Amino acid sequence: MKTLKHSGLALAATLALTGAMTGAGHAASVSPTFTDEGIDTTGTATSTRMFRADLTGLGLTEIVAVTVRDSGSGFGGSTGIYSGFDLDAIFLDLDGLLTTTADRIFASSFLFTAGTTRSGSFAPPSPSGGPTNGSSDASTVDEGWATLDSIDGVFFGTGSLTLGDGGRLTAIFSPEVPVGSSLFLFAGEVSGDPGETLTGFVDVSDTPPPNVPLPAGLVLLASGLAGAGLLRRRGGRF
Numbered sequence: 001m002k003t004l005k006h007s008g009l010a011l012a013a014t015l016a017l018t019g020a021m022t023g024a025g026h027a028a029s030v031s032p033t034f035t036d037e038g039i040d041t042t043g044t045a046t047s048t049r050m051f052r053a054d055l056t057g058l059g060l061t062e063i064v065a066v067t068v069r070d071s072g073s074g075f076g077g078s079t080g081i082y083s084g085f086d087l088d089a090i091f092l093d094l095d096g097l098l099t100t101t102a103d104r105i106f107a108s109s110f111l112f113t114a115g116t117t118r119s120g121s122f123a124p125p126s127p128s129g130g131p132t133n134g135s136s137d138a139s140t141v142d143e144g145w146a147t148l149d150s151i152d153g154v155f156f157g158t159g160s161l162t163l164g165d166g167g168r169l170t171a172i173f174s175p176e177v178p179v180g181s182s183l184f185l186f187a188g189e190v191s192g193d194p195g196e197t198l199t200g201f202v203d204v205s206d207t208p209p210p211n212v213p214l215p216a217g218l219v220l221l222a223s224g225l226a227g228a229g230l231l232r233r234r235g236g237r238f
Contacts, residue, residue, distance in 0.1 A: 037098060040188065043151030045159065048088040048188040050098060050151070055183045062176040066090065066107075066185060070115055072166030078156075079120025081133045084163045087146075088153035088188035090171050096184040104186075106149040107171035114138040115164025122156075134161030141169070153190040160190045 037050040055063070070084040094103035114131045117124055124131040127145075131138055134146035141148070146161040148171070153160035163169060177183070
């Protein structure tokens with residue numbers, strides 16, 4: 001799966017559509033418009049700036065994963081465990097309004113790859129145990145610390161995941177989320193400082209990101225087909 005890059009890109013988002021779930025492959029690369037929704041005042045965050053992107057009109061029928069990536073620019077944010085984009089929350093939303101909360105759809109699991117950290121005052125490891133704030137190691141989110149399903153980031157504290165310079169996070173949605181007449185992506189940055197705004201390209205593919213597990217039914221089907229092939233090779237019949 002290819003992610004497009006743009007000069008000055010602060011964070012790119014990737015949507016993965018599983019062709020096996022739709023019955024037909026579809027791929028497209030688009031540039032969404034991220035709007036700055038301002039500082040959220042509905043949660044308990046110190047000061048989280050929310051960004052929104054419209055996901056309709058892309059020809060998709062469902063979404064299984066969203067990947068956000070830090071640009072690796074080394075600009076914005078603090079040093080050490082706070083290097084890069086500080087993600088407070090990420091979720092899909094049906095009506096695109098922050099004032100309503102019942103229609104938010106949160107990820108069921110995450111894949112994480114920490115980026116590099118800059119030298120400075122906040123040297124790793126973080127209080128959550130990993131190389132960046134909110135991670136327990138270089139490939140695992142401490143979900144109890146980061147709470148990516150809640151807008152509650154505290155400056156230099158709990159409630160967020162720092163990606164690190166060049167780091168990435170994949171939010172996996174199981175079951176898959178149908179794309180209806182209205183569907184939006186929200187992501188929050190703990191401070192919204194210059195260099196940490198949410199802009200960039202979206203790459204849509206009919207293949208999921210690496211390491212995204214297949215739905216259980218497809219795993220069983222694949223295992224059954226493999227077993228049938230083995231029996232045929234051994235005995236010519238079941």
